[in-house]
Amino acid sequence: MNEQNIFIVRCGEVALKGMNKPYFEKTLVDRIRKNLRGMEGVDVRRHEGLIFVRAEKNVNAEELIKQISKVFGVASISPAVEAPSELDAIGEEAVKFMLKQIEDRDIKTFKVEAKRADKNFPVKSPDIARIIGAKVLIGCKVLKVDVHEPDCRLFVDLRDDKTYIFDEKIQGFGGLPLGTNGKGLILMSGGIDSPVAAWMMAKRGMLLEAVHFHSYPYTSPRAQQKVEELAGIVASYSGRMKIHVINLLPIQEQIVQNCPEEETTILVRRFMMRIAEKVAEKSRCMMLITGENLGQVASQTAEALVVTDACVKMPVMRPLIAMDKVDIMDKAREIGTYEKSIEPYEDCCTVFLPKHPTTKPHLDRIEASESRLDVEGLVEAAVKSEEIVDIKG
Amino acid sequence: MIYLDNSATTRQADEVTEAMMKVMKETYGNPSSLHDMGLAAEKKVNWARGEFASMFGAHPDEIIFNSGGTEGDNSVFYGIANSMKHRGKKIVTSCVEHPAVLEACKRLEKRGFEISYIGVDKDCRLNMDQLEEEVDGDTILVSVMTVNNETGAVMPIRAAAEIAHDHGAAFHTDAVQGFGKVNLKNSGADFVTVSAHKFHGPKGVGAMYARKNVNLPAFIVGGGQERGQRSGTENVPGIVGLGVACQLLSGDEEAVRSGVGLDKIREYLKVGILDRISDVKINSPEDGASSVLNVSFLGTRGEVILHSLESEGIYVSTGSACSSHKKGQSHVLSAMGLSHKEIEGAIRFSFCRYNTIDEMDIVLDSLEKAVRRFRKLGSFR
Numbered sequence: 001m002n003e004q005n006i007f008i009v010r011c012g013e014v015a016l017k018g019m020n021k022p023y024f025e026k027t028l029v030d031r032i033r034k035n036l037r038g039m040e041g042v043d044v045r046r047h048e049g050l051i052f053v054r055a056e057k058n059v060n061a062e063e064l065i066k067q068i069s070k071v072f073g074v075a076s077i078s079p080a081v082e083a084p085s086e087l088d089a090i091g092e093e094a095v096k097f098m099l100k101q102i103e104d105r106d107i108k109t110f111k112v113e114a115k116r117a118d119k120n121f122p123v124k125s126p127d128i129a130r131i132i133g134a135k136v137l138i139g140c141k142v143l144k145v146d147v148h149e150p151d152c153r154l155f156v157d158l159r160d161d162k163t164y165i166f167d168e169k170i171q172g173f174g175g176l177p178l179g180t181n182g183k184g185l186i187l188m189s190g191g192i193d194s195p196v197a198a199w200m201m202a203k204r205g206m207l208l209e210a211v212h213f214h215s216y217p218y219t220s221p222r223a224q225q226k227v228e229e230l231a232g233i234v235a236s237y238s239g240r241m242k243i244h245v246i247n248l249l250p251i252q253e254q255i256v257q258n259c260p261e262e263e264t265t266i267l268v269r270r271f272m273m274r275i276a277e278k279v280a281e282k283s284r285c286m287m288l289i290t291g292e293n294l295g296q297v298a299s300q301t302a303e304a305l306v307v308t309d310a311c312v313k314m315p316v317m318r319p320l321i322a323m324d325k326v327d328i329m330d331k332a333r334e335i336g337t338y339e340k341s342i343e344p345y346e347d348c349c350t351v352f353l354p355k356h357p358t359t360k361p362h363l364d365r366i367e368a369s370e371s372r373l374d375v376e377g378l379v380e381a382a383v384k385s386e387e388i389v390d391i392k393g
Numbered sequence: 394m395i396y397l398d399n400s401a402t403t404r405q406a407d408e409v410t411e412a413m414m415k416v417m418k419e420t421y422g423n424p425s426s427l428h429d430m431g432l433a434a435e436k437k438v439n440w441a442r443g444e445f446a447s448m449f450g451a452h453p454d455e456i457i458f459n460s461g462g463t464e465g466d467n468s469v470f471y472g473i474a475n476s477m478k479h480r481g482k483k484i485v486t487s488c489v490e491h492p493a494v495l496e497a498c499k500r501l502e503k504r505g506f507e508i509s510y511i512g513v514d515k516d517c518r519l520n521m522d523q524l525e526e527e528v529d530g531d532t533i534l535v536s537v538m539t540v541n542n543e544t545g546a547v548m549p550i551r552a553a554a555e556i557a558h559d560h561g562a563a564f565h566t567d568a569v570q571g572f573g574k575v576n577l578k579n580s581g582a583d584f585v586t587v588s589a590h591k592f593h594g595p596k597g598v599g600a601m602y603a604r605k606n607v608n609l610p611a612f613i614v615g616g617g618q619e620r621g622q623r624s625g626t627e628n629v630p631g632i633v634g635l636g637v638a639c640q641l642l643s644g645d646e647e648a649v650r651s652g653v654g655l656d657k658i659r660e661y662l663k664v665g666i667l668d669r670i671s672d673v674k675i676n677s678p679e680d681g682a683s684s685v686l687n688v689s690f691l692g693t694r695g696e697v698i699l700h701s702l703e704s705e706g707i708y709v710s711t712g713s714a715c716s717s718h719k720k721g722q723s724h725v726l727s728a729m730g731l732s733h734k735e736i737e738g739a740i741r742f743s744f745c746r747y748n749t750i751d752e753m754d755i756v757l758d759s760l761e762k763a764v765r766r767f768r769k770l771g772s773f774r
Contacts, residue, residue: 217700217763256770352770 005059006082008157008164009051009068012075012174020180025051027177028073034239034393035067048117048159065170070237072203074172078155080164085118087131090156090163094132095139097165101152102140109146110136111153118160132156176205178239183207184317185285187276188243190227193291193320195234195337196328200319201289202238209283210241211276211386213248215352226343231391233337239393244279244386248272251378252352259369261354266361267369268352269299270311271379277312278383287315293328294321298357307361394706395752399591400542400570400685400743401710405634406593412637413595413630424627425616434629441636448639449585449602450578457622458632461599462569463493465586468601468612468623469565470497470534474506476608477533477563485509485527485557486536487519487548489725491567494536511537515729516678517546525556532562539571539585543725543741545677545685547575554581563607569599573642574682583607589631593745594638598631645746649683655744656683658753662742663688665757670764674735676726686742687726689735692768698740701763707756710741 011028025046032051036042041056042064055064061079068077083093094112101107114128123131133145136154157164186198188210198208212227224245235241248268255267276288292300299308309316320328332338396404416437422430424438442453449455459465474484484501486494488510498508509527512520519537528535535557537548550566557564558581565584568577573592577585585602589595603609603622615624648654663686666673676687690698695711702709726736742756 217697217704218694220696220700253770 005055005057005061005064006080006164007053007055007061007064007068008078008080008166009053009172010075010077010169011049011051011073012172013073013176024073024177024180027179028071031071031073031177031239032068035071036064039064039067069170069172071177072173072175072205072237073177075174076169076171078166078169080166082162082164085121085158085161085163087123087128090128090158090165091132091135091139094136094154094156094165097167098136098140098143098152098154101167102142105152107151108142109144109150109152111145111147111150112136112156113153114156114158116158118158120160121158128156128158173203173237175203178202178205179207181205182286183209183284184287184289185276185280185283186210186289187272187291188212188227188231189291190223190230190341191291192332192338192341193293193296193328195230195291195341196331196335197289197291197317197319198234199237199331199335199337201317202234208234208238208241208289209244209280209285211244211246211279213246213272213275215249215252216247218249218252218352226340228389228391230337230340233335233340235391235393237335241391241393242283243389243391244283245389246275246279246382246386248382251382254373254378256352258372262356262358263361263366263369264352264354265299265357266304266307266366269304269308270366270370271375271382273308273312273316274375274379275382277314278379279386280314282383287317288312289317289319291320292318293323293325296325298359301359303360304358307363307366310363394708395748395756396708397742397744397748397756398708398710399745400741402590402596403593403745404747405590405595406638406641408641409594409634409637413634416630416633420629424629425618434627437629437633438627441632441639444636444639445587445600446602448572448577448642449580451602452605454620455602455605457601457603457619458627458635459599459601459619459623460597460628461590462491462567462586462588464612465584465588465599465601466491466493466536466565466567467497469536469584469586469609470494470501472609472612473534473563473565474501474504476610478506481531481533481562483507483509483529483532484534484536485511485524485532485562487511487513487538488728489513489517489541489543489546490536490538491542491569494538494567495724507531513546513728515731517541517544517676517681517725517729518678519548519553521549521552524553528556528560528562530560532557532560534563534565536565536567539566539568539575539577539580540682540684541725542570543685543723544687544729545570545681545683545743547571547680547682551581554583570684571682573639573645574684577602584609589635589638592638593641595631595634598628598635600632600635648746654683655746655748658744658748658750659683659686659742661750662686662753662756665753666760669757669761674731676729676731676735676739684744686744688740688742689731690738690740690764691734693738693764694767695737695739697767698738698760698763701767702756702759705759707759710743711739 029044033044043054065077081093081097083089112129112133114125116125152167155166181204184201184206188194202208231241231243251271420434420437422434424435442456446453446456502508511524537550537553540547554564563583566582568585569588569591572587583604588599611622613624618624672691674689699711722736
């Protein structure tokens with residue numbers, strides 16, 4: 001009877017946010033529409049705290065679900081069928097639905113769970129479940145009821161005009177809709193960590209811009225290409241993103257020629273933060289984001305992080321700080337950045353790697369080394385030299 | 394823009410492009426078709442076959458068009474290994490060959506063939522004593538490249554072919570870098586493999602000379618094109634492009650005779666480098682092909698010099714890819730016994746007919762500047 005595919009999209013925390021709820025939901029609908037813009041005949045609308053996506057029967061459902069689940073703020077998605085809110089009609093659709101499940105998944109047992117959003121409906125939820133269960137038993141001879149561990153849970157969601165029937169809830173990433181939490185600047189290197197860090201902040205509703213440092217000609221143009229591709233993967237979740245590309249080599253040259261070798265890494269790191277802060281201010285980003293992770297490398301020891309932070313006023317978000325490397329790698333695989341990240345192009349952090357980098361730098365000593373450099377002038381020149389690459393979301 | 398990476402690939406000559414465009418637009422018939430459009434296409438292919446054959450003084454029936462050097466090399470190795478395996482299990486080649494040869498060898502090794510790799514000296518000269526020792530009655534194939542792609546060293550293929558034939562083995566030369574630079578008439582080779590894009594022809598097309606009466610089973614089978622030796626509908630525009638590129642080669646010889654050839658350009662750059670930059674090592678042999686000059690700038694990293702020159706519009710290549718994750722060092726320079734430092738700082742300049750002496754002055758200026766700048770930072774990595 002119906003020539004459409006229906007997908008029920010549930011919002012997670014969005015529903016909890018009181019006054020902001022309509023705004024959050026609207027943002028979420030906009031974002032889902034944007035992600036589905038490539039698909040024809042798709043209709044997205046809000047209704048009674050849920051989002052309904054209707055598409056033509058022949059739509060690529062798998063791709064559609066994938067695109068919806070990429071939207072932050074989506075808690076779960078269920079492919080569903082609908083029926084008029086009338087017990088016989090519901091029973092008929094439920095039988096059809098279950099026959100298809102038997103064919104597709106070879107299920108043997110089931111259980112009906114009913115919910116009545118329309119409290120005026122004369123039959124109570126447990127009774128609805130019982131009545132529909134009986135109809136399914138009659139309609140599908142091979143099925144038995146198992147209330148504890150059914151092969152298939154048949155949900156019946158009865159609302160005033162329509163009733164929705166579905167069996168699975170495909171988990172989304174959760175989080176909050178993009179743009180509901182300001183804008184941050186991610187320091188993106190091309191490694192495994194920074195794309196994950198960017199993704200995690202975006203998941204909490206933060207818009208992103210990125211800054212990428214290179215040391216051309218010490219680094220290959222292919223390294224920048226790689227960062228652009230990584231940003232493209234992140235942007236498929238987080239929306240259009242600008243990358244500010246800055247050559248750090250003039251600064252590295254000054255450091256190498258004027259400062260102690262073992263301090264190279266931490267000094268370079270401080271310059272990156274200073275430049276990033278300036279770029280962030282200019283592009284209205286409220287905070288810096290890095291993929292730093294406690295103790296992973298010399299510049300990420302507790303001492304080094306303290307010294308790094310001391311040179312900027314802007315808050316520095318480090319969403320990966322307490323994660324283990326293997327967990328970060330798993331996350332990178334999950335969001336699809338891992339394979340790209342492990343491509344072997346040198347990034348500027350590895351170019352001037354000292355043989356024995358300081359792991360416990362002292363702020364006073366680092367500042368003494370910096371006094372030999374024209375810090376302000378170098379930072380300003382670096383910011384001025386930026387090139388901007390626009391990454392499509 | 395100054396393009397000095399002609400060993401990687403060359404700019405397709407305008408004459409080639411024009412001829413190919415004409416064929417694409419007008420002569421698009423399938424050479425196997427019975428009608429006159431098919432015949433017109435077949436004629437084009439046969440014209441190119443004649444042009445290519447004349448470079449060897451060969452009969453047109455001894456020419457097989459294919460997709461390039463890699464296919465040519467692979468088809469010779471797998472073909473001979475198949476057809477001669479009952480006679481012997483040994484293949485002799487040099488350790489400075491192109492991966493199209495070396496990787497085929499690795500695979501044959503797994504199939505039970507014995508591969509012997511002949512070494513080179515510090516000037517990339519083949520160890521002939523070792524070659525003579527290694528080639529024996531069990532040897533079915535000897536393969537030595539005509540010109541080495543990284544150093545420009547010209548290999549003694551005539552002598553090597555003689556040794557092979559003395560023991561009843563077939564002789565193959567990968568002439569991808571040598572074709573058009575070294576005279577291949579009467580080379581003694583049974584198989585010569587060539588790629589068009591190395592001499593201003595199109596990419597994706599190549600040709601092979603295969604001596605009559607030497608049995609080489611087809612590598613690719615199907616519709617029986619190329620007398621059954623290489624099936625697949627002929628790449629007619631590509632083949633015509635290859636033919637035109639062959640014609641244009643005579644201009645290069647003319648240039649050498651009138652004193653404006655690549656040899657002059659190479660010499661000019663070499664003298665300039667030795668004159669203006671200290672601590673360099675010339676890796677190309679004196680008597681190498683005039684198309685290649687390989688130089689180590691000690692205390693620098695080749696890739697850094699490469700990118701630095703590139704930012705000024707000068708394109709060269711390196712002896713090693715200096716990624717921190719994968720040390721992709723040149724197997725050729727390693728075989729010549731160069732130190733890690735020498736390999737790391739190696740740059741290959743490779744020339745073509747479109748280069749000029751004036752360009753070399755610009756290159757020398759940029760090179761001097763880049764080497765000076767990066768030597769200052771050289772000790773850090």
